[in-house]
Amino acid sequence: MTLAARLHDGYFQVPQDVSWKTIYVAGVDIGPATPGHFATEPPVDPAVYADWLDKIGVMGANAVRVYTLLPPGFYRALLDYDRTHLHAPLYLFQEIWLEAPAGGDLYEPGFTADYEGEIREVVDAIHGHADIPARPAHASGIFSADVSPYVLGWIIGREIEPHVAVITNQHHPGLRNFTGRFLSVRSANATEVWLTMRMDETLQYEASRYNWERPICFVNWPPLDPLKHPSTMPQREEISLREKELGQVFAPLTTVPDDLDVVSLDEEKITPLPDDPAGYFAMYHIYPTYPDFIFLDPAYQTAKDGEGPNPYLGYLQDLRAHYRKTPVLVGEYGLPTSIGIAHFSPNGMNQGGLSELQQGKALARLTENIRNAGYAGGMIFEWIDEWWKHNWIAVDFEIPFDRKPLWHNDLDPEQFYGLMKFVPANPRHWVDLWTAGTLDQFASSERTGKIVNVQASWDPSALYLNLTTNLRPGQRPDWSRVRYFVALNTCGRPCGSGMLAAAGDVKIRDGANFLVSIAGPVQTRLLIARNYNPYRKDLLGKKSDVTTIVIPRNLQTGLVQEGSFEEQVVETNRRIYGENGAVYPSVEYSRSALHYGDFSLNSDDYDSLGQFYYDTSTSTIRLRLSWGLLLALDPSEGLVYSGTDDHGKPVGGISREIRIAIISADLPEAGGAAAPFQIVAREFSGRKIQQALDMPWPTWSYVSSKAVLKRSYPAVQAAFRSVTAHSSD
The missing domain is CATH 3.20.20.80 (Glycosidases)
Incomplete structure (x- = not known):
């Protein structure tokens, strides 16, 4: 042997x-x-x-x-x-x-x-x-x-x-x-x-x-x-x-x-x-x-x-x-x-x-x-x-x-x-969605901090957005005085909220189911329209004041004209009871916080968790928005979350485009509401957006x-x- x-x-x-x-x-x-x-x-x-x-x-x-x-x-x-x-x-x-x-x-x-x-x-x-x-x-x-x-x-x-x-x-x-x-x-x-x-x-x-x-x-x-x-x-x-x-x-x-x-x-x-x-x-x-x-x-x-x-x-x-x-x-x-x-x-x-x-x-x-x-x-x-x-x-x-x-x-x-x-085997291909001087509206032609170019790209993991500003190279936005908001409609139909209250009560005709609030390295968030959010708090039982996160049955995801936005909170560790008599409470966390870090693969400072980054060399705000975070059920064919069935399971609908609008706003020193000084959209009047920028939904059946x-x-x-x-x- x-x-x-x-x-x-x-x-x-x-x-x-x-x-x-x-x-x-x-x-x-x-x-x-x-x-x-x-x-x-x-x-x-x-x-x-x-x-x-x-x-x-x-x-x-x-x-x-x-x-x-x-x-x-x-x-x-x-x-x-x-x-x-x-x-x-x-x-x-x-x-x-x-x-x-x-x-x-x-x-x-x-x-x-x-x-x-x-x-x-x-x-x-x-x-x-x-x-x-x-x-x-x-x-x-x-x-x-x-x-x-x-x-x-x-x-x-x-x-x-x-x-x-x-x-x-x-x-x-x-x-x-x-x-x-x-x-x-x-x-x-x-x-x-x-x-x-x-x-x-x-x-x-x-x-x-x-x-x-x-x-x-x-x-x-x-x-x-x-x-x-x-x-x-x-x-x-x-x-x-x-x-x-x-x-x-x-x-x-x-x-x-x-x-x-x-x-x-x-x-x-x-x-x-x-x-x-x-x-x-x-x-x-x-x-x-x-x-x-x-x-x-x-x-x-x-x-x-x-x-x-x-x-x-x-x-x-x-x-x-x-x-x-x-x-x-x-x-x-x-x-x-x-x-x-x-x-x-x-x-x-x-x-x-x-x-x-x-x-x-x-x-x-x-x-x-x-x-x-x-x-x-x-x-x-x-x-x-x-x-x-x-x-x-x-x-x-x-x-x-x-x-x-x-x-x-x-x-x-x-x-x-x-x-x-x-x-991806090949370099990312960027599409220019908007360039200043074509559809822009500024409070002042000399205003700094304006968006001058919007680009989009994608891969099998995420949607990418580049928002280039007119700040000088090496200069950073003063996040205590300015906010940038990116309204997204991934549904391919009217959905989410028609009101962007945080962005200075800007109205958007077809609604937005997501709102990125860009507020610096610590406070940048991807918020979700409340009526589009499948994760809801509920009492754990009839005799309890303890809450849990559930996905309710028969949720609808239409357009609410003055809906609100909130964080996407999930429950990771469920409540546990031990035979030793101990009760271990559940653990929740918010997916909405966008991690600040350079997600460029070739960067010496590459951060694999990066979702938001300000590139001082090009004065560009860079966003990496994961398909999963955008509730795409199958991004390869444009299938997006559209509600839940009788059992509380997500159901989807096909979207053919992603609609994007950007609002740049001042923050008053004494607090109060944001004051928009720039709207980037296909068509708007005052604070009303009739038509956002749009990009065709990318679809694929092969991965290189x-x-x-x-x-x-x-x-x-x-x-x-x-x-x-x-x-x-």
């Missing part, structure tokens, strides 16, 4: 001459979906993977993980890389992806047999002995590259939802033990038995067919960990408490909920048998943002690292202490660089809202935490940004699903975990992009070199 790798004293070892070399795993997960494609449409060109692997290797990584069988080109590129980097190869963790059983029971007839077929297919492909016919959502082709010497371990399954484990265990209460050729499990539940059986079958097939062996694991995550978490509560208990204390009304639960802390998968119950010298390990996906008990459990809040309090480290230490005999690998950890935030966590390690530099610093800290907590290694999620993905906070505003890979939603953190991003390393890359590179420097023979 040939061992590709083994586990020893909690770490991986690989053959080195006649002995073994210990390696600490510092790796990255590869989700292969490039812009315009789903995960089931990965690149087939080996050159794409070769470029990725080169950059991953230079970053200091020693391993990559893939979630399913990729096209043959990936394995050819990996083999070529490893043969030319014999002293520093990139090892592979190969996952054998598991779909969710339709009825929730892993033992459903046919389900296991289908998965066993997947196992054999993947093992054959890794050994370069597979010719797989084309079929939907699967890799196909001739797999001739034998990468088996470089595969550190097999990964079985996926993040199993708690309801699947509960249903499987309920249907098979008598399945408690299993003994195979390589692995055994005792005093287990039926889910643990099923997973152990699949792992044993994988090892048996590879050993009998190819006479090779390597470590193996199944995917686990904190919702199914074997620890006890007092800051959470089963859903049925929480519903009962909310009904009693708050007067909330819930529909009866008709399915098994995905509760935290009610069922577990415990790898300590599994024992490698004498025929398994390679060993067995546990693998967890551990993020600082989910579940909330990672930062809410009181025991974790006392943990500290060199930078201060760190509940993430507390959880890592607690989990690692449970596994006395089993090595543990962190198979996923990461933080996204989206503008939008889906969850707030301590130490600024939020799910979103991090610049690329902040991402790098935070990942370096997490990398050291994992190393210092005694894990066998860690793998960052993920290598590239994947545009097709969805996060709960944004998914309802990303329709239709089949066109999602065509645009990148800045509000969706799930699309921004990568260390490499994609930007190029890959660019994020500015987090150097920090990760330094962290990887640090944690791998301690490996020894």
Whole structure:
């Protein structure tokens, strides 16, 4: 039997001459979906993977993980890389992806047999002995590259939802033990038995067919960990408490909920048998943002690292202490660089809202935490940004699903975990919407601070506006004395508010659903017309004065002549009840504040979160307005939010144009209303805008992009070199 790798004293070892070399795993997960494609449409060109692997290797990584069988080109590129980097190869963790059983029971007839077929297919492909016919959502082709010497371990399954484990265990209460050729499990539940059986079958097939062996694991995550978490509560208990204390009304639960802390998968119950010298390990996906008990459990809040309090480290230490005999690998950890935030966590390690530099610093800290907590290694999620993905906070505003890979939603953190991003392949094309001297009206021809040119552009992420002023180069607006307002109508029809009160009671015939108030680096906002805003405050229950954010049913988005504008506020962390009696309040934040920073990719001061910037070299106000922030459901075809249905789900309508009007206004020293001194529009009279500027809505069905390393890359590179420097023979 040939061992590709083994586990020893909690770490991986690989053959080195006649002995073994210990390696600490510092790796990255590869989700292969490039812009315009789903995960089931990965690149087939080996050159794409070769470029990725080169950059991953230079970053200091020693391993990559893939979630399913990729096209043959990936394995050819990996083999070529490893043969030319014999002293520093990139090892592979190969996952054998598991779909969710339709009825929730892993033992459903046919389900296991289908998965066993997947196992054999993947093992054959890794050994370069597979010719797989084309079929939907699967890799196909001739797999001739034998990468088996470089595969550190097999990964079985996926993040199993708690309801699947509960249903499987309920249907098979008598399945408690299993003994195979390589692995055994005792005093287990039926889910643990099923997973152990699949792992044993994988090892048996590879050993009998190819006479090779390597470590193996199944995917686990904190919702199914074997620890006890007092800051959470089963859903049925929480519903009962909310009904009693708050007067909330819930529909009866008709399915098994995905509760935290009610069922577990415990790898300590599994024992490698004498025929398994390679060993067995546990693998967890551990993020600082989910579940909330990672930062809410009181025991974790006392943990500290060199930078201060760190509940993430507390959880890592607690989990690692449970596994006395089993090595543990962190198979996923990461933080996204989206503008939008889906969850707030301590130490600024939020799910979103991090610049690329902040991402790098935070990942370096997490990398050291994992190393210092005694894990066998860690793998960052993920290598590239994947545009097709969805996060709960944004998914309802990303329709239709089949066109999602065509645009990148800045509000969706799930699309921004990568260390490499994609930007337009070609320079941005600007369209002149207006130039002074054609349609302008000024209070004084000598007035400074006037807008003299308006340009627009776009890409799959955002709408861009340049408002050039007549200020001298190097001069900045006096934000205490002047405001600029940009009224936008993205509906393609009259909608929003017909009154721009903040801009000096300017009226706009067809209305505006958004109003940008440009007031300097700190106070610039993108406001939304109240009747267009889907996010509404409501009482949490009939007996409560606690509020929550909801999306009501049957919202209409017509034109209100004298409507108001407000901030777009969302709820990120929902109210939580703990079994320890604690109540953890919800967390809200406003998306309306536009982050000040230079978003030009070529700038030395580039800020990946930048949405507003004043360029003193050209005296230009620059705006980057994300399609998601403008509630475009599918900007690639001009589908915009137009209300909600009977279930409170967003519905859309097609817009063919974006209407834009700009108001420049003085602010009186003693306060009071803004006094407009310039209106930029197609047609207006006094303070009444009859026709705004307009640009055709840009549509596209193909994405032309190029890959660019994020500015987090150097920090990760330094962290990887640090944690791998301690490996020894």
